[in-house]
Amino acid sequence: MPISLRALFALPLAVLLSIASISPSRADEVQEATQLLKQGHPTQALERINAFLAAHPKDAKGRFLKGLILAEQSKTAEAIKVFSALTEDYPELPEPYNNLAVLHAVQGQYDKAKTALEMAIRTHPSYAVAHENLGDIYAKMATQAYDRALQLDRGNAAAQTKLALIRELFSGTGKPAKPAAKLEASKVPMAAAPAAPLPPVVKPPPVAAPALPAAKPPVSSEDSASAAKSNAETGAVAQALENWAQAWSSNNVPAYLGHYAKDFAPPAGATRSAWEATRRQLVAKPRKISVAITDLKVTFPEPNKATASFVQDYRSGAMKSVISKTLVLVKTDGKWLIQREQVGKK
């Protein structure tokens, strides 16, 4: 079977279709689905091709078209399944490998994309589209590697690739792909899929701030300047916490809630609004509250992020609790806001 298939694939599409007309209905149905896709009706195209595949589950051309339709619909994972199965059933065909690679790349999985393209080229060493695509994948991976090497953050700006999906099966075996058969990924809806996440930027490492008011942790003079800077930041964090405790102690709900960042993660998976409601109630409740902070230790895991551990002495009427607490704060518009609050040490 594979041998006769390969013989067919070597022929131009028109010839192929005429040979395939031994079973005319088969060619017609795939042709119709192709037309529907070209006319911008992927849903109908998918229905048609599914109906066809129900009767001819092994048909390579039909499955290939289904993969294309799914890709067109941005159903990348499903499209990957289709092309992946095709590469298993027809390992000698380069086109499914190529498209599989393009879809992996859309998902940011460049290693997988690279492997698939290398397979496509292994089966057909002069397969131009795969070569071009592989070049793009190498470039993409190189950019990622360079970014990690140089700690650059390009955001998603550089994540554009110009990978070509093969639009027709049997298009490029042994011959360069026709320009018409090559579509840039950016022109199909798939291109809108989320770009590959780049590794997070790592800023020059901060120097830990001296604990306040406990003994200063050692800081080499090597970094006295940044140490001084982080001293100032430690002061700012300490001040923010002081204000937070003050707002809490004076039953000032807006001021209290104002100390929490937009992306504050409420404990125990509560929603933000449920948490706020509870806090409003507890903080506003007219009674004397006193909150004192002692043994504060602040570190800066990232330049605009602080971890503050301290002992919180909370008194309200007969209620008294002394607990250790750890807050994660983020600096937002020059203000230190609470992003996470947890009881106990980090």
Next chain:
Amino acid sequence: MDRLFSAAVTFAAFCLSMAAWGMGESPRPAAVHAAAETPEAQLVNGLLDVVHNRLDSALGRIDRLLQSNPNFRLAHLVKGDILLARTRSIATLGGGSDAPTERLEGLREEAVARVRRFRQVVTGEKLPAYLLQLDAKQKYAVVVDAERSTLYVFENRQGTPRYLADYYISIGRNGVRKAAEGDRRTPLGVYQVVASLPKEKLADFYGDGAFPINYPNEWDRRHGRKGHGIWLHGTPSDTYSRPPMASDGCIVLSNQDLRNLTARLQVGSTPVVIAERVEWVDPASLRASRKDLLSAVESWRKDWESRDMGRYLGHYSAKFSGNGLDFKQWAKQKQQVNQAKRWIKIRIGEMGAFLYPGREQLAVVDFVQDYASSNLSQRGHKRQYWLKEGSRWKIVYEGAA
């Protein structure tokens, strides 16, 4: 894929030119290469694969290296080059990146330093000229070659050093000869580890530990050199290694290397000699300079015991200063003290003796001194700096250690 592979040739040429850097003389024992592949060896072997146009093998190596050391930035750079070298010509390390040159500079320097380190070939049993004698309690000694970005560890074998290990390091971004606070230079001289700061007490910036050394020492202070806080320390958790000249004066090791070194650093004892470029000598030559210096010390001891003030003071340089006294004041004080004595007995032991790196013929001697006399006895740690004036060693500094 031949057409793609051939594009690697210019990059390979660059790697070759880099590799050629390492062909010079050097003392590193060859056996080190046979050991399990260090990250550095993996990196350099990856580059050698590129040289031999084995891009697949090169990429495999670098990928494995990055799997175990995901923060090795230089390896990421090389990976980028290997990938691009398949489709276009990469003329220099990081050549495919559009990053500004100054950002690439540090990584390129690290590549050159590491290739150079790796290609060092043993040229015999040579030893650093500085480690004249180690005290029995000094189990190890550290020698830093600033130019070669290398820290060597030696083991004390009956007072004589024996090579144990070496590590890639970073030094001050402005180089060596620290003289002022904030000059971002690494001091040159003979120092000691004076403290150990565990990871828990440190900012992430310093990595898995830090070992302050006693900069500025007596000699530095005498020359008005300022600054403090020169440490041996590790790297931040997101950084495998830093470029060769990157610190503000500290000596920075990868955390893995720092952990290996930690077991061998004795607070208050381990000598750390920092040289711009280490001078390597034959063991025989090292023995000769040890004998030369130690016989001067012995002669000083005897002359002190003899209470012959002319001979005793003849060991001191006119440039002497110590305990806040210059030579004249020192001579006067010693004359007064010694005249009152009917006898003096001096015993010295636990001696470490080090030649100072640099052009000057300077040596540092540390020992325990047992002093007994007709009217006073005491025991204490002493440090002397000896300077060779003409053909004679003379004391230029003396004080408690």
